Every structure is written in C-alpha cells, then in structure tokens.
Amino acid sequence: MAEVSLRTIRKTYGSVTAVEEVSLDIARGELIVLLGPSGCGKSTTLRMVAGLETITSGTLLIGGRDVTSLEPKDRDIAMVFQNYALYPHKTIRANMTFGLKMRGVEPALAAERVEAAAEMLGITHLLDRKPRQLSGGQMQRVALGRALVRDPAVFLLDEPLSNLDAKLRVRMREEIALLQKRIGKAMIYVTHDQTEAMTLADRIVIMRDGRVQQIGAPLEVYDRPQNVFVAGFIGSPEMNLFQAEIAGGLVRLDGGATLPAPDGARDGRVVAGVRPEALELVDRGVPLSVRAVEQLGSQTLLVGGVGEMGMRVMLGRRDDIRAGATVHVSADPAAIHLFDPVTEERLPSASDAGDRSTRA
Amino acid sequence: MTRWMLPTFLAVGAIATLVLIVGPALYAVSLSFYHMTSLTSEPVFVGLAKYADVLSRAEFWNALVNGIVYAGVSIVLQVVLGIGFALILHQPFRGRALVRGLAFLPYLLPTVIAVLTFKWMVDGSLGIVTILMDDLGLPPIYWFETESAAMWSVILISVWLWTPFVTTTFLAALQTVPSQLYEAARVDGAGPVRRFFHVTLPVLRPILTVIILLRGVWMFNKFDVIWLTTGGGPIGATEHLPILSYRTAFALFDIGAGAAIATISFLFLSLAVFLYFRAFPMEDDA
Numbered sequence: 001m002a003e004v005s006l007r008t009i010r011k012t013y014g015s016v017t018a019v020e021e022v023s024l025d026i027a028r029g030e031l032i033v034l035l036g037p038s039g040c041g042k043s044t045t046l047r048m049v050a051g052l053e054t055i056t057s058g059t060l061l062i063g064g065r066d067v068t069s070l071e072p073k074d075r076d077i078a079m080v081f082q083n084y085a086l087y088p089h090k091t092i093r094a095n096m097t098f099g100l101k102m103r104g105v106e107p108a109l110a111a112e113r114v115e116a117a118a119e120m121l122g123i124t125h126l127l128d129r130k131p132r133q134l135s136g137g138q139m140q141r142v143a144l145g146r147a148l149v150r151d152p153a154v155f156l157l158d159e160p161l162s163n164l165d166a167k168l169r170v171r172m173r174e175e176i177a178l179l180q181k182r183i184g185k186a187m188i189y190v191t192h193d194q195t196e197a198m199t200l201a202d203r204i205v206i207m208r209d210g211r212v213q214q215i216g217a218p219l220e221v222y223d224r225p226q227n228v229f230v231a232g233f234i235g236s237p238e239m240n241l242f243q244a245e246i247a248g249g250l251v252r253l254d255g256g257a258t259l260p261a262p263d264g265a266r267d268g269r270v271v272a273g274v275r276p277e278a279l280e281l282v283d284r285g286v287p288l289s290v291r292a293v294e295q296l297g298s299q300t301l302l303v304g305g306v307g308e309m310g311m312r313v314m315l316g317r318r319d320d321i322r323a324g325a326t327v328h329v330s331a332d333p334a335a336i337h338l339f340d341p342v343t344e345e346r347l348p349s350a351s352d353a354g355d356r357s358t359r360a
Numbered sequence: 361m362t363r364w365m366l367p368t369f370l371a372v373g374a375i376a377t378l379v380l381i382v383g384p385a386l387y388a389v390s391l392s393f394y395h396m397t398s399l400t401s402e403p404v405f406v407g408l409a410k411y412a413d414v415l416s417r418a419e420f421w422n423a424l425v426n427g428i429v430y431a432g433v434s435i436v437l438q439v440v441l442g443i444g445f446a447l448i449l450h451q452p453f454r455g456r457a458l459v460r461g462l463a464f465l466p467y468l469l470p471t472v473i474a475v476l477t478f479k480w481m482v483d484g485s486l487g488i489v490t491i492l493m494d495d496l497g498l499p500p501i502y503w504f505e506t507e508s509a510a511m512w513s514v515i516l517i518s519v520w521l522w523t524p525f526v527t528t529t530f531l532a533a534l535q536t537v538p539s540q541l542y543e544a545a546r547v548d549g550a551g552p553v554r555r556f557f558h559v560t561l562p563v564l565r566p567i568l569t570v571i572i573l574l575r576g577v578w579m580f581n582k583f584d585v586i587w588l589t590t591g592g593g594p595i596g597a598t599e600h601l602p603i604l605s606y607r608t609a610f611a612l613f614d615i616g617a618g619a620a621i622a623t624i625s626f627l628f629l630s631l632a633v634f635l636y637f638r639a640f641p642m643e644d645d646a
Contacts, residue, residue, distance in 0.1 A: 052543050073549035085540035089562035098558070099548035146548075 002061070003028040003186040004049065004154050009058035011044050011210075018044045020210045021058065026154070029184045031177070033201035037192060037233070041210035043158055046190045050156050051075050063153045073102070078147035082159040084139040086131040086146075092118075093127040096146045110149075117148040120179070137168045144179070154186040161196065173199060194234055198222070206230050224337075228344040231273045231337055237301060240279075240311050243341065244272040251336060255307025257286040260333040262349040270347065271339040276301065276314035278335035285330030288313065292323050302327070392619035399615060410620040419596060419604060420621065424628070427600030429511065430586070431579035434518045438575055439568075441519065442526025447556070449527065450534045460531070467524040475588040478517050479504075507597035510590050514598050518585050522578075526571055533567040534560070569640045573633065580629055601625040 002025035011019040019041040026032050034042035047053040049060060051072035060068045067075045078099075086095050093114060100110040118124045121141045131139055140160060147155055160176070161169045177200050180187050191197055197204050198218045206213040206221060206229075214226040225231035231239045243254045251259040251272045259274065286306055294301040295317075302313040302321065313329050321327060338347040392410050394403035414420050449460050466474065482489045482503040490500060503513045537560060545555045561568070583602045586592060592599030592607065599607075601621055609618025 050543075050547060052546065072543075072547045077547065079544070079547045081540045081544060083538060083540050085538065085544035087541065087544075087558065087562070089565075090558075098545075098550075102549035102554070146544075 002026055003030075003063060004188070005059075005061035006045075006049070007059040007061070009045070009048060009060060010056045011041070011048060011053060012056045018210050019048070022205075022207075022212055024205060024212075024215065026186045026188065028186055029181075030202045031180050031187045031189060031200055033197040033204050034188065034190045034207060035192070035194060035197040035201075035204050035233075036207035036213075039209075040207040042190045042192075042205075042207050044210075045207070046156055046158055046188055049075075049154070049188060050077055050079050076153040077156055078150040078152040078154075079156040079158065080140075080143045080147050080160045082162055084131070084143040084163075086139055086142055088131050091128050091130060092123065092134070092142050095131065095142060096127075096149050099146065099150050113149045113151075114145075117145045120148070120182075121145050136164050137172060140164060140172060144176070148179075148183070152185070154188065155180075157187065157189045159190055159192070162191070162193070169196075176200065194236065198234070204234075206233060208233075224346065225273075226346050228271055228273070228339045231339070235275055237276050237312050237314065239273045239275050239337070241271055241273045242306075242309055244270055246270055246338070251338075253286070253306060253309065255309055257306050259286060259331060259336060262333045262336050262338065264349050265338055265347070269341045271341050271344065273337035273339065274331050274335060276312040278331045279311075279313040279329045280331065281315065282328050282330040285328040286311075288327050288329050290321060290323055290325045290327060293321055388619050389623050390619075392616055392623050394616050396615040397613045403616075406616065410614075410616040411624070414617050414620045414624065419599070420601075420624075422596055423599050423601050423604040423621075426511070426596075426598060427580055427602075427625075430515060430518075430598070430600055431576060431582075434515045434522075434579050435572060435575050437515070437519045438523045438526050439572060442523045442571075443530050445523065445527040446530040446534060447560075449531055464524045464528055466521050467528070469521070471521065471584045472588060474521055475517060475585060478513075478520075479589065482513075504590050505594060507594055510594055510598050514586050514589055517589065518579065518582065521585070522575065526575065529567070529571055530564070533564045537563050565640075566642055569642060573636060576636070577629065577633065580632075581625075601628075 004024075004026040006022050006024040008021045008023055009019065010017070010021050022041075022045055024032070034045055036042045044053055048055050049062075051067070051070060051074075055068050058068070059066060062076055065076075072079075086092075087098065090098065096114045096117065097110050100113065101107075105113075114127070115124070118127055121144060123138065123141050123145060126134060126138060126142070131142070134142065140163075143160070157176075161172050164172060173196055176189075189196075189200060201218055203215060203217055204221050205215045208229050214221050214230045216224075221230060221234050225234060225239075228241060232241060245252045245254075246261050246265045246267050248267075249261050249265075251261045251265075251270070253259070253272070259272065288302065288304045288306055288311055290302050290304040292303040294303065298317055300315045300318045300321070302315065304311055304313070304327075311329075313327075338349060339345060340347055391403075393405060393407060395406045395410070396403045445463060449456065449463060453459075481487050482501070484490060484500070484502075493500065502509055504510050541559045541563070542555055545559050550558055580600075581602055583606070586598050586600065586603055587606075590598045592603040602625070605618045605621040605625065607618075608621060609615050
C-alpha cells in the first residue's frame with residue numbers, strides 16, 4: 001500500500017491553474033523528487049501535501065487516511081524549509097522539542113528523542129545554542145533534526161539545500177540520502193537542481209507550468225525523456241535539439257548535415273535530440289566548427305555550431321582541439337531521440353521497447 | 361570630502377543641540393534653585409529649598425501617581441488594542457488598504473480637534489453620546505465632572521488618538537516576520553494563539569520594546585489632552601506633573617517650584633527608562 005497517495009490533485013487561484021491534476025503513489029521508504037523550473041508548481045504541490053495550501057480538488061491520502069482537508073499538524077508529516085525556519089529566539093533544543101511539546105509528548109520522552117536525533121545528525125554540541133550562532137549547514141541539520149524527532153509518515157523537503165554553498169550542498173545531499181535510507185520513511189523533495197534530483201531520487205517527477213511531464217527513475221528520464229522539455233531539462237550540459245527531417249534512414253538536420261536515424265523511425269519532420277556526451281569524433285559525420293573549448297579536467301566540452309545551429313559535444317579529455325577548428329561528430333543511432341515537432345512528445349523507437357517510465 | 365568638512369558638519373549639529381536643547385534644559389534646571397515670582401523678577405538663590413517644598417506637598421505626590429496611572433493605563437490599552445488591530449489588519453480581507461488608511465487617521469488629527477469633538481459628543485445637554493444614552497435609558501455619565509470618570513475620559517481620548525501609532529508600527533513590523541516561521545509552527549502543531557506567543561511576539565520583541573518606550577515617554581509628558589479637557593481637575597483628579605509644573609510656575613507664579621517639579625519629573629522618567637532598559641535589553645542576550 002502506498003504511504004502517500006495524490007489522486008488528481010489540482011490547485012487553482014481564481015482562474016489561474018497552478019497545479020493540474022497530479023496523481024502519484026509514494027511507497028514507504030521511497031524518495032520522490034519534484035523537479036522543475038521555478039513556477040512549475042512543484043513547491044505548490046509539496047505545500048498541498050503539507051497542508052499549507054488548500055487542495056482545490058482531488059484527494060490526498062497519507063498512511064491510507066484521507067487527509068485532504070486536515071490541518072498540517074494532523075497529517076503525520078514533517079517539513080524542512082528552504083530558509084530553515086528555525087525559531088530565532090529558541091535554543092536548538094527548544095526548536096527541536098517544540099513540535100513534540102505541541103503534541104503533548106511526555107517531556108522525558110521528548111528529550112530522549114531530541115538527544116537521539118541530535119546524535120544521528122552530529123549536532124549534540126549545538127543543542128544549547130541559538131540559531132543565529134550556527135552556520136548554514138548546521139542550521140540545515142537542525143531543521144532536519146526537528147523533522148526527524150517527529151517521526152512522521154512522510155518527510156517534506158522544500159529546496160532544503162539551495163541556501164548552502166556548492167561544496168556543502170554536495171555533502172548534505174549525500175547525508176540526506178543516507179539518512180533517508182536509514183530511517184526508511186517516505187520523502188518528498190523539491191528542487192530545481194537536476195543534479196540533486198538525479199543523485200537523490202528513487203523516482204523523479206518533472207513538472208512544468210503546473211503539469212507533470214514525466215515520472216520515472218533518474219536513468220529512465222535521462223534515457224527516455226518523454227518530451228522535448230524533459231529532454232532539455234535533464235542532463236548537463238543540456239541535450240542538443242535540432243529541427244530535422246527523417247528520410248531514407250537518416251536524420252537530416254535543417255542545416256544540411258546528417259546523423260544516422262534510430263531503428264523504426266518513420267519518415268517526416270521531427271525534433272531530433274542528442275546528448276553532448278553521446279556524440280563522438282568520427283572521420284566523416286556532422287561538421288562542427290568549434291567556437292570554444294571548455295576544459296573540465298577529466299572531460300572536454302566543445303561548444304560550436306553546425307551551420308546556424310549551436311551544438312555541444314562532451315568528450316573525454318582532449319588537449320589538441322582549438323577554437324576555430326572543424327571536427328566531425330556522429331552518434332550511435334540508438335542514442336538519438338526523436339520528438340514530434342508539433343506536440344513535442346517522444347516518438348516511439350525500437351530502443352524504447354523496454355520503456356517502463358510512466359507517461360504523464 | 362576635505363578635512364574641514366567633518367568637523368564643520370559636526371559643529372553645526374553640536375551648536376544647534378547646545379543652543380536649542382542643552383541650554384534651555386540647563387536654564388530650566390537652574391531656575392529651580394531660585395525663588396522668582398515671574399520670569400522678569402529678580403531671582404533669589406534658595407538652594408534646594410524649592411525641592412524640599414515641592415516634595416512635601418501632597419499635590420505633588422498626587423500628580424506623580426496620576427501621571428503614572430494615566431501613562432500606565434493608556435499605554436497598556438494602546439499596546440493591547442494596537443497589536444490587536446494590527447493583527448486584524450494583517451489578515452487579508454476585502455477593502456483592507458482602505459481600512460488600514462482609516463485606522464491611521466486619528467493619529468493625524470490635531471489633539472485640539474479630537475478633544476473638542478469629544479467634548480461636544482459628550483456635552484451634557486447637546487452631545488450625541490448623551491442623547492443616545494438618554495434614549496437608551498442609561499444613566500448619564502459626568503465625563504469630566506467626577507474624579508474617576510475624568511481620569512477615564514482623558515485616558516479614553518489618549519487611547520483613541522495614539523493607538524494608531526502602535527497599530528501602524530506593529531503592522532509594519534509584522535510584515536518582517538518570515539512567513540516560513542508561521543508555516544513551521546503550523547506544521548509543529550501550534551494554533552493561532554501559540555503562533556502569536558511563540559513566533560510573532562518573540563520575533564517582534566525588540567520593536568515592541570521601542571514602541572512601549574516611546575509611548576511611555578510621550579504619555580508621561582503629555583500635556584495637551586489633559587490641559588484641554590479637564591485642566592487637571594476636578595479637584596486635581598487628573599493633574600499630573602506637567603500640569604502641576606505649569607500651574608505652579610504660571611498660575612501661582614512660583615517659577616522655582618515649577619522648575620523643580622519639571623526637573624524631578626525628568627529625573628524620575630530617566631530612572632524609569634534606565635530600569636526599563638535593564639529589564640528589557642535591546643540586545644538579545646545570546
């Protein structure tokens with residue numbers, strides 16, 4: 001049985017639809033990441049699960065119980081906020097105890113649980129300090145701890161790492177992943193950072209303009225993006241997308257260059273996508289005039305153009321290519337994604353046979 | 361910026377302060393050591409005699425107590441009502457901007473107009489309040505004629521005039537409380553009352569400290585409301601130190617005693633402010 005169940009949940013503000021019929025089942029122990037650009041409705045969806053926004057229509061079940069119109073405190077959830085939202089005048093201990101106190105948990109038991117959570121997060125030495133004496137990373141730990149002591153059915157995290165610097169973000173990301181595996185509870189995690197989503201999620205829910213675009217495991221959405229938006233959003237550097245035409249087993253890019261077409265591709269206009277890392281240097285292929293070479297250490301990124309169209313190619317480290325050079329690139333036909341130019345939906349190809357990802 | 365600019369700018373401020381504030385204050389204090397029957401008469405040095413005289417008068421202690429009651433009760437009411445209105449005006453509702461504007465209006469009215477309007481409203485024969493109460497069969501209230509009613513009347517007018525100050529400053533402060541704190545408290549299971557006491561009040565404590573301090577000092581020195589309504593009467597029931605000081609100096613022509621009262625009032629207020637800051641430090645002890 002699903003721990004959390006969203007059934008055709010919608011949110012409208014007057015005539016504006018913020019979230020359009022989201023349906024999603026989350027199992028116990030599963031980490032779901034809601035991913036999308038700002039304004040896509042991911043935070044609103046999370047806040048509806050939390051009970052901080054009313055649900056316009058649809059049903060929300062947590063632990064099999066209909067909680068659609070319950071107050072946040074009655075939903076068996078705990079939440080971690082982007083700005084930590086620690087009570088500034090309370091000590092860390094009091095911050096972590098507050099929710100338990102409000103629920104009438106025995107003080108001795110509450111103290112025990114706070115100690116245990118603090119131990120787990122390595123913040124025991126901070127318990128008697130005030131929030132403003134803490135660094136961002138420490139405050140984030142406390143915010144996690146405050147959620148942890150409550151032992152809820154589901155943890156809700158709203159962009160919890162976006163106020164941290166890059167290095168700390170990576171470390172906290174790992175810690176959250178470990179913590180989540182250890183406590184084995186359902187978790188819904190909102191972010192706009194696709195790397196965070198890829199590394200943390202059991203399943204990613206990609207949203208745009210209030211609509212779910214695709215739900216799937218990280219590699220599923222990476223390998224088989226359901227539409228042009230997902231194709232462009234997942235992956236870094238982002239996928240090369242071209243207006244093209246399929247004819248005679250070839251993908252003819254509008255600039256005139258050709259790539260091999262995947263098996264089973266039908267003739268006609270398409271949007272063709274190929275990831276920078278799927279492209280490789282060949283003797284004869286698409287001529288790419290290199291405009292810039294970005295050295296990333298272990299990899300080399302070529303930024304260039306094919307006629308009018310921009311193209312990025314990610315190679316293993318190469319020290320010998322200079323800006324201004326022309327190289328030839330091509331890709332395995334199975335690595336070429338085709339989309340309908342009108343609907344922007346993925347066109348089925350032979351490599352999609354094992355497709356398990358869910359269509360939105 | 362030349363090296364002369366800083367001293368020059370500072371000098372302008374320092375001279376203005378000396379001439380307009382420090383000088384007159386010192387002059388006023390110095391007057392309390394002299395016996396004078398008018399500001400033009402020959403002063404006779406009497407040392408601390410005026411202070412001894414003033415402190416031995418029952419009317420001085422009466423005025424001190426009245427001042428504390430007047431300031432204390434009106435501040436409590438202003439703060440409680442002001443915060444209450446601010447919380448209401450913080451909620452979203454139709455026409456909120458208009459109501460917010462109207463709520464500030466009393467603060468803009470000159471005291472004289474507010475007081476005269478109030479006096480007309482409660483006029484013994486023509487006042488709208490008097491007539492309405494009579495129509496409802498209620499006994500008349502002698503607003504300024506009985507001792508307890510007079511104190512409540514001046515407090516009522518003061519609260520009406522200056523609650524908007526508290527409402528407006530507190531409402532502005534409310535905008536600064538991060539909304540995520542309220543959301544965290546909701547998730548933690550705190551209802552509206554607990555959210556107020558666990559989030560709003562602690563976060564806004566420094567601002568509230570200043571609001572209460574400002575209102576306290578202003579109310580303790582407030583002269584015009586009482587002067588324009590009761591003039592300190594009946595039989596000294598609403599007479600506080602500023603009124604007593606004025607009456608002593610300019611109605612009884614004892615300038616020295618009047619100055620002594622004003623000086624004592626100033627010292628008392630300074631002590632009160634000092635103790636207030638000791639009790640409610642502005643810097644949160646971390």
